[in-house]
Amino acid sequence: MKPQGKTPRIVGLGSALVDILVHESDDFVRRIGVEKGGMTLVDMPTLEKILNQVSGAPIEVPGGSACNTAVGVGQLNGCARFVGKRGNDDLGRFFEKALVERGVEPFLMTSDLPTGRVLSIITPDAQRTMITYLGASADTRPEEITAQCFHDSAVVHMEGYLLFNPDLMAASLNAAKKAGAKVSLDLASFTVVEQSQTLLEDIIRRDVDILIANEDEARAYTGLRDEARALARLARHVDTAALKIGARGSFIQNKDQVYRIPAQGSGQAVDTTGAGDLWASGFLYGLVNGYPHEKSGRLASACGYEVCQVVGADIPADGWMRIKEELEE
Structure with missing residues (x-):
């Protein structure tokens, strides 16, 4: 799908966030009253109250789902841009500087x-549960997202969290299409899907x-537990659908062709933060550079691992070296 006459740039669009990583027990997650493995939106006082309870x-x-994907593309020596909104503060400046250092063009309001x-x-099972204060990222206005954000881009990759702001999502989709880019959507979280089903x-x-x-x-989107049927349902209205099944690998469907992609590596997971985001980095990088779907899936698995x-x-750096060796093979 490498576009003729265009730089195969991938643009991540989503929340400009800084990840605060802590190790805690399952009991800690239960005690603060959130659903394990999900994403809960909170205000700043609530986030600070929970932070005061962490043990380490x-x-x-730098983080945020679409941002992580853009960073992965940049680290693969791909052409990457991230569009979002940061605060005019030290944390925001840290975020922007970190993008540049990782090979990503910042397009930040x-x-x-x-x-x-x-x-x-x-x-301890390497699962991550997210407590999110959107801050400046929630201040993004629909009129700020224009086709200029996505000029010379092959794919605009959007995180499902944008569904919480329907007007912003609509403006983003319209701008991407005006720019002539394909739209990639990561569903992001089962809680997002459950709360945004109709849209x-x-x-x-x-x-x-x-x-x-x-x-x-x-499962939240299709209501189906059978993987083959769920994949077919995901692919019903799109060119390409991907179903990630954790340590067992993934399935990719392009039109009527289904590819079974094995998991890469044999090490025990330390932390699953960003696993899906980096999977998308490898997959989208492969697609825009004209790789077959199966090869793109293998690169995605290597990034996710x-x-x-x-x-x-x-x-x-040593992880990216191993990924690039996989790419060369």
């Missing part, structure tokens, strides 16, 4: 609100070209 020193890294942040609670069905039918979901998200071997969504 948090680690801060600023707000007087604080930069958004996510408390990512990592439990989601409509935009997938009308505007989405590439749809990416994990098992929980696919490597990010699970570290805490957070920042794959270190």
